[in-house]
Amino acid sequence: MSVKAIKPDSKIVLVIGGSGFVGRHLVEKLCSLGYTVRVFDLRTTFEHEKVTFYNGDLCNKQDLLKCMDNVDTVFHCATPSPLSNNKKVFLRVNVDGTKNVLDACFEKGVKNLILTSSASVVYSGSNIEHGDETLPYAKRPLDCYTQTKIQQEKLVLSANSESLKTIALRPHGIFGPRDPHMLPTTARLAAAGKTKFIIGKGINKVDFTYIDNVVYAHVLAAQQLQQKPEIAGNAYNITNNEPILFWEFMSRLLKGLGYAAPKYHLPYYFIYFLAFLVQIFVFIVSPFKTIRPTLTTMTVALAGTHHYYSCEKAASEFNYSPVVKLEDAIERTLQSVPELHNKHAKKVK
Ligand SMILES: NC(=O)C1=CN([C@@H]2O[C@H](COP(=O)(O)OP(=O)(O)OC[C@H]3O[C@@H](n4cnc5c(N)ncnc54)[C@H](OP(=O)(O)O)[C@@H]3O)[C@@H](O)[C@H]2O)C=CC1
Numbered sequence: 001m002s003v004k005a006i007k008p009d010s011k012i013v014l015v016i017g018g019s020g021f022v023g024r025h026l027v028e029k030l031c032s033l034g035y036t037v038r039v040f041d042l043r044t045t046f047e048h049e050k051v052t053f054y055n056g057d058l059c060n061k062q063d064l065l066k067c068m069d070n071v072d073t074v075f076h077c078a079t080p081s082p083l084s085n086n087k088k089v090f091l092r093v094n095v096d097g098t099k100n101v102l103d104a105c106f107e108k109g110v111k112n113l114i115l116t117s118s119a120s121v122v123y124s125g126s127n128i129e130h131g132d133e134t135l136p137y138a139k140r141p142l143d144c145y146t147q148t149k150i151q152q153e154k155l156v157l158s159a160n161s162e163s164l165k166t167i168a169l170r171p172h173g174i175f176g177p178r179d180p181h182m183l184p185t186t187a188r189l190a191a192a193g194k195t196k197f198i199i200g201k202g203i204n205k206v207d208f209t210y211i212d213n214v215v216y217a218h219v220l221a222a223q224q225l226q227q228k229p230e231i232a233g234n235a236y237n238i239t240n241n242e243p244i245l246f247w248e249f250m251s252r253l254l255k256g257l258g259y260a261a262p263k264y265h266l267p268y269y270f271i272y273f274l275a276f277l278v279q280i281f282v283f284i285v286s287p288f289k290t291i292r293p294t295l296t297t298m299t300v301a302l303a304g305t306h307h308y309y310s311c312e313k314a315a316s317e318f319n320y321s322p323v324v325k326l327e328d329a330i331e332r333t334l335q336s337v338p339e340l341h342n343k344h345a346k347k348v349k
């Protein structure tokens with residue numbers, strides 16, 4: 001990872017959700033900086049000689065308490081899959097589970113808590129251009145993931161106090177090696193021949209953020225929280241600071257994976273309405289069958305509206321600026337997923 005100089009530290013830190021995409025990258029970075037790292041997660045997905053793993057459910061406070069002795073800083077980046085569409089689980093983990101995390105932090109005298117929130121907490125499907133942190137939370141979030149991320153962020157920021165300093169980082173559209181959402185979903189849709197269409201005019205700009213930049217922001221925020229305690233209680237957008245046309249980004253990924261770029265336009269509101277009907281159908285059959293459609297009003301809105309954000313606040317208050325440019329980030333990501341490349345690819349222009 002190419003990073004700016006960050007001072008090593010030997011404090012004990014805990015990464016909740018440390019076996020997941022963001023969490024594991026963060027764990028690896030923290031280890032390389034000399035931190036003593038603990039991971040709390042449902043499962044252990046990798047081994048690392050410098051990490052102590054604790055398996056448990058954050059909905060169970062007793063599980064959490066077992067790994068928090070002498071912990072200075074907690075990074076909370078656990079979540080059910082954002083694309084999983086299971087309201088009960090989102091409420092249980094993101095809301096009730098986060099209350100447990102806060103209680104456990106207070107009980108064990110943890111000093112700092114960094115929440116991985118999401119820029120989507122202010123997004124309700126309308127265009128956001130250069131949105132900053134003064135935007136209000138979405139009044140009508142489009143899905144239960146976003147709804148519970150809002151509740152979670154409110155809980156964490158309002159718990160900020162003398163004894164526990166809290167901060168929320170709001171990355172957007174994270175991608176990179178081992179990403180379980182964006183690349184695999186795109187490759188799956190492409191392999192099924194479902195990526196021929198552009199939703200809307202294809203002129204909407206979006207932020208996509210490379211994982212190393214997200215990790216860098218977490219480490220910086222944790223360190224600055226100690227030197228500049230006045231940043232506590234705040235939320236910060238974290239992006240690559242290079243908004244790009246959504247369909248340009250997707251086309252680059254698709255072409256890099258050996259698929260054709262989408263080229264036929266479909267009217268935005270027609271697809272949005274279709275997604276709405278799909279959601280009603282999914283709701284009606286939900287007592288009998290669980291369906292997780294990729295076509296939801298949220299994914300259609302994400303693909304067809306502007307949603308890019310300003311990182312000015314993170315830049316001025318804790319010196320955040322991306323360490324990997326988008327061009328490099330896309331290249332590195334594509335190289336990291338040979339298994340997702342189209343095996344039947346002809347040379348695609
Ligand atoms: N990916 C993205 O584009 C974005 C993500 N975010 C935020 O970043 C954070 C990390 O997301 P990401 O790394 O992508 O997600 P992942 O799904 O890759 O990782 C989340 C981890 O949390 C674990 N987990 C889930 N439920 C529990 C639980 N009850 N107790 C303990 N651990 C649990 C998961 O385990 P298991 O896999 O077994 O369920 C998984 O290992 C989240 O807060 C997310 O909201 C924000 C913006 C964009």
Ligand SMILES: CC(C)CCC[C@@H](C)[C@H]1CC[C@H]2C3=C(CC[C@]12C)[C@@]1(C)CCC(=O)C[C@@H]1CC3
Nearest residue numbers: 082118120173181182185186195250299302303
């Ligand atoms: C339309 C297809 C060619 C490609 C589909 C890509 C989508 C799977 C992704 C595009 C934007 C992504 C995104 C998220 C998940 C994956 C996408 C929908 C999040 C919802 C993940 C969690 C967040 O906090 C916000 C993200 C916004 C962008």
